[in-house]
Amino acid sequence: GAEAAIQASMAGPGSEPGELSDSELLLLLEPGDQALQPGFGVRLKRAQTPLEKYYLKYLCVTDLSTQSWCEQQMVYGRELPQLQVPETVVLLNTGKSIHLARELEVHDVVRVHVTSREDSWAIKILNLLSVIPELQAGGCVRELPVFGVIEDVFLMGIIDELCYSATGELELRELKTRGRPFMPSGAQKKRDYFQVCLYKYIFDAMVQGKLKPDVITSHIQLRPEQPLGSQIREHAQKVGFTVTCFGDLLELMYLNLTLSDIPGIDCLKIEYSHQESNTLLGTEVVRFEEEKVREKAQHYLAYWKGQREVQGVEIEEAWKCQSCSYSEICDWRKKRAEGPEQRSGPKKSK
């Protein structure tokens, strides 16, 4: 917080390096700081952004949507996945198997041996490419990979289902299975809305030709000249593509996406269903507001880029902590319990 910042900026010569927190390191790097002068004696490490700290070259759409539930929880989830309460794990796994069963209704899943990082990205691209003819034939596709860049951060996601509706609109459907037989709270809906809006944002940019081959190779650090493994080439051939290196596939992806005149997504729907009884609880139609989506994404990505500290939920949403696996160890909660909370702005007079 602000207090810690003042202390660190006063650290003079002779203070020991090595025991500094991330925020203190950031301060030492302020331009004009005397610690930056040569011969000062403090060995400086550049403060890592969360993206660097976790060695992430890209984020998933669900990283951002879970972040919108609680950013602090999302971070703990990454650091201490084994701490998740068993109840939650069961719920998630049930949802997972329901999704898999639905995927298998529309296509088979085969295992392909990979020999390089380029190979594993080639699989994603082939999965994307193979849905184009299916969509054009008016079919329904599931588990379709999408990628794109927002705020200079590469994002990847998997769209649950994409179909042309009876009225000829391209419709995205996201299935959410639930443990209890009623519609979710506003907070959950909000998270799910954001998730599907991100899918549309990324998908539309992709079919509009904004995802150039070099965007992928530069963000993910892949080599276009890397030869693809034999199993990958074999699989590509089955889908109708003759490729030798990763770059070939990137070019094909770009051409197919832009020349196949697939429209942007017209309609976003979320279907909530009850796990146990397998009954539909309700369908939400989501309004897409590009500017709002971009603003939200910008806010969440600011954390990842090290432009701001991690945040937990506001006091109004502290009820979320009741179902959180990390509530006992949560720094955000501790901070809130201790501090006499110097909120900015005047207090509400009631």
Added chain:
DNA sequence: ATTGCTGAAAGG
């Protein structure tokens, strides 16, 4: 380089 890195989504 005081090292190196990834199935996404799964639900409250």
